[in-house]
Amino acid sequence: MTDSKASAMWGGRFEAGPAAVMSRINASIDFDKRLYAQDIRGSKAHCAMLVETGVVSRDDGQAILAGLDRVLQEIESGAFVFRADLEDIHMNVEARLAELIGDAAGRLHTARSRNDQVATDFRLWVRDAIDGLDGMLKALQAALLDKAEAHAGTVMPGFTHLQAAQPVTFGHHMMAYVEMFGRDRGRLVDGRARLNESPLGAAALAGTSFPIDRFMTAKALGFDRPCANSLDAVSDRDFALEFLAAAAICAVHLSRLAEELVIWTSAQFRFVRLSDSYTTGSSIMPQKRNPDAAELTRAKAGRVIGDLNALLIVMKGLPLTYSKDMQDDKEPVFEAAETLELCLAAMAGMIRDMTVEEATLRAAAGAGFTTATDLADWLVRVLGMPFRQAHHVTGRIVKLAEAQGVGIEDLALDAMQAIESGIDARVFEVLGVDASAASRTSFGGTAPDNVRAAVQAARQRHL
Numbered sequence: 402m403t404d405s406k407a408s409a410m411w412g413g414r415f416e417a418g419p420a421a422v423m424s425r426i427n428a429s430i431d432f433d434k435r436l437y438a439q440d441i442r443g444s445k446a447h448c449a450m451l452v453e454t455g456v457v458s459r460d461d462g463q464a465i466l467a468g469l470d471r472v473l474q475e476i477e478s479g480a481f482v483f484r485a486d487l488e489d490i491h492m493n494v495e496a497r498l499a500e501l502i503g504d505a506a507g508r509l510h511t512a513r514s515r516n517d518q519v520a521t522d523f524r525l526w527v528r529d530a531i532d533g534l535d536g537m538l539k540a541l542q543a544a545l546l547d548k549a550e551a552h553a554g555t556v557m558p559g560f561t562h563l564q565a566a567q568p569v570t571f572g573h574h575m576m577a578y579v580e581m582f583g584r585d586r587g588r589l590v591d592g593r594a595r596l597n598e599s600p601l602g603a604a605a606l607a608g609t610s611f612p613i614d615r616f617m618t619a620k621a622l623g624f625d626r627p628c629a630n631s632l633d634a635v636s637d638r639d640f641a642l643e644f645l646a647a648a649a650i651c652a653v654h655l656s657r658l659a660e661e662l663v664i665w666t667s668a669q670f671r672f673v674r675l676s677d678s679y680t681t682g683s684s685i686m687p688q689k690r691n692p693d694a695a696e697l698t699r700a701k702a703g704r705v706i707g708d709l710n711a712l713l714i715v716m717k718g719l720p721l722t723y724s725k726d727m728q729d730d731k732e733p734v735f736e737a738a739e740t741l742e743l744c745l746a747a748m749a750g751m752i753r754d755m756t757v758e759e760a761t762l763r764a765a766a767g768a769g770f771t772t773a774t775d776l777a778d779w780l781v782r783v784l785g786m787p788f789r790q791a792h793h794v795t796g797r798i799v800k801l802a803e804a805q806g807v808g809i810e811d812l813a814l815d816a817m818q819a820i821e822s823g824i825d826a827r828v829f830e831v832l833g834v835d836a837s838a839a840s841r842t843s844f845g846g847t848a849p850d851n852v853r854a855a856v857q858a859a860r861q862r863h864l
């Protein structure tokens with residue numbers, strides 16, 4: 402092998418080395434070096450098992466384990482030199498191990514292939530990413546819960562079609578996002594449970610003739626069990642797809658909240674104020690406070706959605722088992738995880754720091770005849786009117802208020818009575834925005850007491 406340029410790792414039957422462009426398209430070390438810790442952890446578990454099952458001697462096993470620790474330490478200290486000609490993290494680690502301990506290094510790859518090795522490393526990486534994101538989602542929920550609690554009774558307009566619909570409470574609006582991010586956490590955790598099986602020992606695709614113990618390596622790596630089918634073990638990337646799907650949905654949730662912040666901070670709304678730490682100024686317009694972090698969070702959802710699409714498209718149509726296409730699974734996953742982490746941190750900061758403009762919210766809560774439904778409900782409840790008729794009567798009263806340029810609560814009683822004679826002064830009790838919000842006590846409704854209870858329940862559930 403020394404007389405040819407072929408790879409020392411697989412070049413036995415090769416005369417010549419790869420073309421430069423071949424190396425460039427083939428090498429993954431630039432991005433898969435991020436798997437170094439998982440790769441070394443997997444190799445140590447595999448080595449310990451080979452010793453335990455008598456496949457590798459104790460002496461060689463000890464040399465390998467010590468050598469792997471040394472490689473880990475070299476990588477973490479920055480002393481390690483990554484080589485593109487060694488393609489990927491697996492061969493970079495193994496080649497350095499050979500430099501450090503000599504021939505014994507060559508025994509590590511017994512009963513193993515890069516196919517089960519990379520599948521194992523990547524599962525471990527995604528599992529760690531899920532745990533990190535779960536913690537960040539929890540922190541964002543905590544920020545939302547604090548705002549919800551502080552503003553359980555702060556009325557604001559609730560919207561459908563972005564048209565003022567009915568008064569709701571700001572706390573209730575925050576709690577909607579607590580629910581959404583709770584489901585995101587649930588999706589990540591569900592995916593984690595399904596990914597937590599070990600591919601290690603599936604070898605190239607068929608399993609191995611060595612007397613290995615896959616349960617032992619699975620346990621050592623914190624997996625619940627080994628993957629049951631060796632072909633599936635090396636060709637499955639569902640775990641990455643599920644992770645990306647959960648990440649994309651979460652990014653969509655973040656983007657929706659970001660969009661609300663963009664709307665709410667505009668001069669036409671002024672519902673909330675973001676802190677200086679999360680806004681930027683304009684170089685020409687001195688009055689500007691731009692919600693850049695929110696805008697970028699909104700934008701970056703596009704990347705995460707793209708990452709999911711990218712891997713779905715890589716995987717579709719791949720025959721079993723491993724194909725090199727699957728090397729392209731990593732960059733989308735790394736990008737999605739990184740992007741989501743950044744957006745979650747920015748969003749938690751924005752929410753934590755934001756000032757809620759109660760007076761503006763209250764004034765806006767009644768604009769657009771938002772208590773019209775309360776009037777219709779009153780006609781049903783007090784006058785016994787069928788809802789359809791009540792809807793019609795209320796429509797006429799709204800039209801009158803609109804013509805006079807006032808809110809329905811500002812209309813004179815006799816003006817309302819001219820439309821429906823049964824109306825009496827008690828109607829004014831339901832036309833205010835606070836009364837409207839407070840009356841929505843049905844389970845999951847916006848009443849301040851409900852919001853306080855929901856905050857307590859959520860704190861018990863999530864935190």
Ligand code: ARG
Nearest residue numbers: 429489515516519723727728
């Ligand atoms: N770098 C490769 C990847 O990430 C490792 C597996 C290579 N396997 C192979 N049969 N060439 O997919």
